[in-house]
Amino acid sequence: MQDNTRIGEVLSTLDKGLPQALQRLLEFLRIPSISTDPAHKGDVRRAAEWLRDELASLGFDASVRDTTGHPMVVAHSPKGDRRALLFYGHYDVQPVDPLNLWDRPPFEPEVQDAPAGKVIRARGAADDKGQLMTFVEAFRAWKEVHGSLPTDLVLLFEGEEESGSPSLRPFLHENADELRAGIAMICDTSMYADGRPAITTQLRGLYGDEIIIRAADRDLHSGSFGGLAANPIQLLVNALATVKDAKGRVTLPGFYDGVEDLSDELRSDWDDLGFDPSEYLSRVGLRHPVGETGRTGLEMVWNRPTFEINGITGGYTGDGFKTVLPAEARAKVSFRLTGTQDPQKIREAFRAHIRNALPDDCTVEFEAHGASPASRMDISDPAFGLAKAALSDEWSREAAYIGAGGSIPIAGDFKEILGMDSMLIGFGRDDDRIHSPNEKYDLDSFAKGARSWARILAALT
Known part of the structure; x- marks a missing residue:
């Protein structure tokens, strides 16, 4: 007192x-x-x-x-x-x-x-x-x-x-x-x-990136080229899908370097808050928590790093239907960081992951959107x-x-x-x-x- x-x-x-x-x-x-x-x-x-x-x-x-x-x-x-x-x-x-x-x-x-x-x-x-x-x-x-x-x-x-x-x-x-x-x-x-x-x-820290994958020099008719030519949207979603595994963990080499578990004092404080992840999600029309297996709700939003796809575009998105293989696909992604994770090392690992997922005749560009620990x-x-x-x-x-x-x-x-x-x-x-x-x-x-x-x-x- x-x-x-x-x-x-x-x-x-x-x-x-x-x-x-x-x-x-x-x-x-x-x-x-x-x-x-x-x-x-x-x-x-x-x-x-x-x-x-x-x-x-x-x-x-x-x-x-x-x-x-x-x-x-x-x-x-x-x-x-x-x-x-x-x-x-x-x-x-x-x-x-x-x-x-x-x-x-x-x-x-x-x-x-x-x-x-x-x-x-x-x-x-x-x-x-x-x-x-x-x-x-x-x-x-x-x-x-x-x-x-x-x-x-x-x-x-x-x-x-x-x-x-x-x-x-x-x-x-x-x-x-x-x-x-x-x-x-x-x-x-x-x-x-x-x-x-x-x-x-x-x-949590933050690292954001934008990915632009390009394949053919123009949009292609899917009837003439589908199954033969590279589809940059497919390449993009395949690469992004493998950044996390089925247990919600990020697969990039060295990603968890510097991530620390909670101290006993913080864990006790957080447990006493009585956080209910299902109730929290109900405020936005959801019920079922997803994320890293074996972690509490507050750990996931406060003390664990994440990878999220924030936006993805490519191909024809107007009214009606158009059967094309697009020449280009884009995505914006972000990583929330914890502990002493190094955003620059994670950027290097992520970009290498994307590059390794592409055929030799496709190209990728990246546009950085901030990196702070x-x-x-x-x-x-x-x-x-x-x-x-x-x-x-x-x-x-x-x-x-x-x-x-x-x-x-x-x-x-x-x-x-x-x-x-x-x-x-x-x-x-x-x-x-x-x-x-x-x-x-x-x-x-x-x-x-x-x-x-x-x-x-x-x-x-």
């Missing part, structure tokens, strides 16, 4: 100041900081300047840093002798299309009643302005109670996350000494599906246990260490460039409709999120 003598007054201040905190968030949400749309370039900068001014008013040394794209907001609390903490979030938002599916204008935020309680409805409410402001409000209450900020805090708020973060890696390289800390805090995540607080401790955090670091206990105290439920099947590149960037692990702690919900019309953020997530960060600050500083 957390020592309430240090944190109690901060939590009380957050509770009393919630109406004002909510008004600040609504003001922030009115800024249409859509990073993918050049027409909103000025709005993105306006959001960055709004954040800078808020942070400066709390005593941070805050600045807007220009990049080749949208600006970064960087802020520092006074220097001390504690382990530095880096807080990351993003202030840009997704486009709002299709606008006609919104129940109200997306940049006119409103607090609404909903079946499970009050929600904040606006673009960016959950992704990521509401989450980012849980940081800021925790800092605000801490300053009000203690008269000063905790020492050794570094804040990095990005304006390009929703447009692929093209400026982020160069910015990290150029400012590594300034930004490097003991550990990073990332708020752009969610709680577990049932509302249980959680720390995401591992993320998995991220796994060292939960033996005492900070993880302290943060987990703080979350458990706030939510009156035992917090869990969880994984994520997707990829959050910033965690890998922090590890690779700044040499530090990240804690991914967010308070989003499965029904927040991020990237969709009518995005929302639960008022309870906003209020208790700020309280959670205040508790974590007390535990770690």
Whole structure:
């Protein structure tokens, strides 16, 4: 249990100041900081300047840093002798299309009643302005109670996350000494599906590729050439079909190098979550889990690598029927990676597998679509246990260490460039409709999120 003598007054201040905190968030949400749309370039900068001014008013040394794209907001609390903490979030938002599916204008935020309680409805409410402001409000209450900020805090708020973060890696390289800390805090995540607080401790990596197989120099009549000439679609599907075996395991040589089984601590945490793969699949109209034999559902989506065919085209696909052997066939594939799997080695093995499946007179081209390794955090670091206990105290439920099947590149960037692990702690919900019309953020997530960060600050500083 957390020592309430240090944190109690901060939590009380957050509770009393919630109406004002909510008004600040609504003001922030009115800024249409859509990073993918050049027409909103000025709005993105306006959001960055709004954040800078808020942070400066709390005593941070805050600045807007220009990049080749949208600006970064960087802020520092006074220097001390504690382990530095880096807080990351993003202030840009997704486009709002299709606008006609919104129940109200997306940049006119409103607090609404909903079946499970009050929600904040606006673009960016959950992704990521509401989450980012849980940081800021925790800092605000801490300053009000203690008269000063905790020492050794570094804040990095990005304006390009929703447009692929093209400026982020160069910015990290150029400012590594300034930004490097003991550990990073990332708020752009969610709680577990049932509302249980959680720390995401591992993320799968991703390698994507596009394959273009060409055979004859034109489409061929299947009556004249069928059975004699190579069919690139057939060659493609045959090659892709043998990437996995009947037990769901990938057959590429060396593919499982670096894949690690769960630790006893994580396995226990995951078992306690009570995940039902059949129920999970029922939400999308399916019932029967498929995949690697002998693995639990959460292992398959969080801790095991995958191979998936994401799209395949070739030949005649219009209305009616046309009997041709196509000259070309294409597929897009992806691998989710875990442990220390090397995406470059897997790329080499996959491409060799495809080449070996082709006759000498057929050709193949590949177009790479990204390659990033998995991220796994060292939960033996005492900070993880302290943060987990703080979350458990706030939510009156035992917090869990969880994984994520997707990829959050910033965690890998922090590890690779700044040499530090990240804690991914967010308070989003499965029904927040991020990237969709009518995005929302639960008022309870906003209020208790700020309280959670205040508790974590007390535990770690």
